[in-house]
Amino acid sequence: xxxxxxxxxxxxxxxxxxxxxxxxxxxxxxxxxxxxxxxxxxxxxxxxxxxxxxxxxxxxxxxxxxxxxxxxxxxxxxxxxxxxxxxxxxxxxxxxxxxxxxxxxxxxxxxxxxxxxxxxxxxxxxxxxxxxxxxxxxxxxxxxxxxxxxxxxxxxxxxxxxxxxxxxxxxxxxxxxxxxxxxxxxxxxxxxxxxxxxxxxxxxxxxxxxxxxxxxxxxxxxxxxxxxxxxxxxxxxxxxxxxxxxxxxxxxxxxxxxxxxxxxxxxxxxxxxxxxxxxxxxxxxxxxxxxxxxxxxxxxxxxxxxxxxxxx
Amino acid sequence: xxxxxxxxxxxxxxxxxxxxxxxxxxxxxxxxxxxxxxxxxxxxxxxxxxxxxxxxxxxxxxxxxxxxxxxxxxxxxxxxxxxxxxxxxxxxxxxxxxxxxxxxxxxxxxxxxxxxxxxxxxxxxxxxxxxxxxxxxxxxxxxxxxxxxxxxxxxxxxxxxxxxxxxxxxxxxxxxxxxxxxxxxxxxxxxxxxxxxxxxxxxxxxxxxxxxxxxxxxxxxxxxxxxxxxxxxxxxxxxxxxxxxxxxxxxxxxxxxxxxxxxxxxx
Numbered sequence: 001x002x003x004x005x006x007x008x009x010x011x012x013x014x015x016x017x018x019x020x021x022x023x024x025x026x027x028x029x030x031x032x033x034x035x036x037x038x039x040x041x042x043x044x045x046x047x048x049x050x051x052x053x054x055x056x057x058x059x060x061x062x063x064x065x066x067x068x069x070x071x072x073x074x075x076x077x078x079x080x081x082x083x084x085x086x087x088x089x090x091x092x093x094x095x096x097x098x099x100x101x102x103x104x105x106x107x108x109x110x111x112x113x114x115x116x117x118x119x120x121x122x123x124x125x126x127x128x129x130x131x132x133x134x135x136x137x138x139x140x141x142x143x144x145x146x147x148x149x150x151x152x153x154x155x156x157x158x159x160x161x162x163x164x165x166x167x168x169x170x171x172x173x174x175x176x177x178x179x180x181x182x183x184x185x186x187x188x189x190x191x192x193x194x195x196x197x198x199x200x201x202x203x204x205x206x207x208x209x210x211x212x213x214x215x216x217x218x219x220x221x222x223x224x225x226x227x228x229x230x231x232x233x234x235x236x237x238x239x240x241x242x243x244x245x246x247x248x249x250x251x252x253x254x255x256x257x258x259x260x261x262x263x264x265x266x267x268x269x270x271x272x273x274x275x276x277x278x279x280x281x282x283x284x285x286x287x288x289x290x291x292x293x294x295x296x297x298x299x300x301x302x303x304x305x306x307x308x309x310x311x312x
Numbered sequence: 313x314x315x316x317x318x319x320x321x322x323x324x325x326x327x328x329x330x331x332x333x334x335x336x337x338x339x340x341x342x343x344x345x346x347x348x349x350x351x352x353x354x355x356x357x358x359x360x361x362x363x364x365x366x367x368x369x370x371x372x373x374x375x376x377x378x379x380x381x382x383x384x385x386x387x388x389x390x391x392x393x394x395x396x397x398x399x400x401x402x403x404x405x406x407x408x409x410x411x412x413x414x415x416x417x418x419x420x421x422x423x424x425x426x427x428x429x430x431x432x433x434x435x436x437x438x439x440x441x442x443x444x445x446x447x448x449x450x451x452x453x454x455x456x457x458x459x460x461x462x463x464x465x466x467x468x469x470x471x472x473x474x475x476x477x478x479x480x481x482x483x484x485x486x487x488x489x490x491x492x493x494x495x496x497x498x499x500x501x502x503x504x505x506x507x508x509x510x511x512x513x514x515x516x517x518x519x520x521x522x523x524x525x526x527x528x529x530x531x532x533x534x535x536x537x538x539x540x541x542x543x544x545x546x547x548x549x550x551x552x553x554x555x556x557x558x559x560x561x562x563x564x565x566x567x568x569x570x571x572x573x574x575x576x577x578x579x
Contacts, residue, residue, distance in 0.1 A: 014577075058411045060576045074575060081414040091409040097330035109322045110413055112315065138333070 003067075004162050004194045005032035005055060010064035012050050012218075024050040026218035027064070034161070037188045037195040039209035041202075047218040048198040052166055055196075056086050069161055082111060084162045085155030085193075089170050092147070093154045094139045100150050101135040104157060111158035118157060125153040128183050145176030152180065156187060163187065165197040169204055181207045214309050221309055230300050236271035238298040239282055243268070244291040253285050319415070320423055327426040338429060345432030349382055352504070353440060367508035368541030373532065374506060375444045381503040381528035382437030384467025386430050392472045394425035396496070399482040399489045402574065411575075418476070418567060448536075456535050459550075463531040466556040467503075470527050473559035474499055476567050483570035495522065503527040508541040523559055526552040 012025040025047040032038050040048050053059035054066055057073030057080050066073055069083045087093075094103040108118045126132055129149040134142060142150065148168065155163060168184070169177045185208055187193045199205060205212060205226070212229055214222045222229060236257050241250075246265035250256075253270065255277025260269040272282055279297045286292060331338050356378060360371040369377070398421065401407040410420045450456070478495035482488055499522060502510070507519045507529045519525035525548075533540055534549040 053408070056412060058408050058575060077411060078414040078416075081412055086412045088405075088408065091405050093409050093412070095326055095330065097333045098326055102326060102329075106322055106326055109319045110415060112319075 002034050002070075003031050004034050004036075004069060005030060005196065006065070006067040007031070007051075007055070008065040010051065010054060010066060011062045012047075012054060012059065013062045023062075023218050025054070025061075028215070028218070028220055030213060030220065030223070032194060032196060034194055035188070035192050036211060037185075037209045038197075038211045038213060039205035040196060040198040040213050040215060041205060042198075042215035042221075046215045048215055049166060050218075051215070052164055052196075052198060056080070056084065056164060082158065083160055084164060085158070085160035087148075087151050087155045087163070087165045087168055089148070089151075089167045092139070092151060094147070094150055096140045097138055099136045100131070100139055100142065100146075103139065103150065103154060107154050107157055113158050117159070121157055121159065122153070125156065125183075128186065129153060129179065145172050148172060148176070148180060149183075152183065156193070159191075160193065162194045162196065165195070165199075167199055167201075168197060169199065169201050177201070177203075184208055216309075229305050231274070237274055237279065237300060239270045239272060239279065239286070240296045240298060241268050241270070241286055241290075241292050242266065242294040244293050247290050250286060250289065253282065253289075255282060320419065323420070323423040324426050327423055328428060331426075331428060341427075341429035342432040345386075345429050346436045347432075349386075349433045349436040353378060353436075356505075367506040367510075369506040369508070372444055372448050373536060373538070375440055376448070376536065377506055377528045377532045378504045379437045379441035379444060380463055380467065380532060381500070383434055383441065383464045384471055384527055385500045385503070386432075386434035386437060387464060388468045388471035388475065389430040389433070390427060391468065392422050392475050393427055393430060394421050394423075395475060395479040396489070396492065397421065397425065398479050399486060399492075402482065402486050407574070417571060450535060451537065456537075459531050459534045462553065463528070463535075466531070466552040467527040469556035469560050470523055470552070471499060471503070473556070473563035474522050474524075476563040480563075480567045480570035483574045499524050499527075503529070506532075506541070523555045526555045 007028055007030040010025055010028040010030075011023060013021045013023050016022050024045075028047070028051055040051070042048050050059065054061045055068050055073060057068075057075075057077035060074050068080060071080045071083075073080050093107070094100065095106065104118075104122055108115075113121075126135065129152070131146070131149055131153070134146050137146075139147060139150065152165075152168065155165075163184075165184075169180060172180065181204060184195060184197075188195050188208070195208065197204065197208065209226065211225055212222070213220055222232075224232075243266055246263075247268070248265060249259045249261050250268055250270065251259055253272075255272045256270045257273055258271040260271075261267075262269070270282065270286070272279075283295060286295075353375070356366075356374055357371065359366070360374075364370070366374050395418075398407070401410070401421070407417065410417045413420065475492065475496050478492040481491055485491070498518070502518045503524045507515060507525045510518065519529070530540075530549040531552055532538075540546065540548070
């Protein structure tokens, strides 16, 4: 499998007052293979957007080597533009005063997509993203959710190898978010589009990305699969049990790190280490001691992972 | 090449459709542009009720310069006038969206707001030109006819080049829209009158550094067969095409440097 993105020792400094220099990106190395879905995560100002700008050729790196689709992004920006799709939430690719459908037609011409290819892809996007009701509406009258569906379609119509998304779900309601995530997941799985997205919305990452790259202060803190990150940084899984009758805290069970009692003892949360006990053993131990009405095992959330990472 | 032209034709048509989304506003703007051009000309005519020549030019001769400059200004404004959005494109980051498409940024900006209302100014100027040519007794030679026909083209190239270069400075001075504005409207005003009415540093700057004298003044001298009131070599009146090519080259270099600066600094 070819690498779609190859970044080695990427660095970008910005000049501050009195000649002081600040490195927004400080030695990032990264390799993304065809078909991967990578989440770029990090607090504000961590260097995510700066990295993306350098990957798409709209910002010159201070140092380091970048290849996207085998091209030097800044030198061959326009050529690269044919091979990648980019969605910057705030920087629309659509024509404000024209019906949404006309933006798609113009982008088809700009990217020189054959008419029948275009028609097929557009029809697919319109159906999956349910855009038919507002195709004839001027973009300025669309809701944010409708517009973002248009933006993502606009970025995908020329069949890019790589789709880069900067905060694609910011400001969307839950239904719009989920619809967009499902569509992106499908583009990745079915069409094989490589995804790179930055987000603050951790469910985006959980839903879409098998691999996470966490950036802070311009450096890569962690680069790994979601599961491995959960294991390393996520801490405990939790077993939530609803009891038939109120009970005192269920202490002393093997592998349990912490017990929280809620609803006067009717609900208890047992945090347990996956290394020391399995969920099945723990449930058996609980059921042996008390009468259980309902139970639920909760994986450590990506929020927990992120919180641990940023503060460590 | 043909394919590329088709793309721009599509983009232009889209821009025009955007304007026609507000038809009443569009019609009013056309009318306003035409009236402004007419209004300025009336000032010239009124002025000539008090004076008989302006910088060595009679009223009709001034109107020839004025209409030639107006045509070039209107057409240049039509072609590259949208560049006045560059500062805001930079500030809002929308320039990035243009850079992420496989077309040159300048071409995209120029066709993004192809303001047909500017044809209002061209229309008034053409009418005045027709009138002046009809009432003046110019001895027409093939060379003079050729100069008359080529002057709008060289004028567009010259003014366009000056504006492109001036606009490119906003890549360095993002809050500095005043400079390109001053150059744009300044060059419009300056080229509309015989440059011989100006003097000193303003004349040298606007006539020859910013080559405003070649937009309408020297071509008008050539058409009229009139000696240069400034007393400069006669070859200048035939130099507009050469100067236009040079100016366009310089403008392209400045624009590229500006864009490179933008991509280099990531403002």
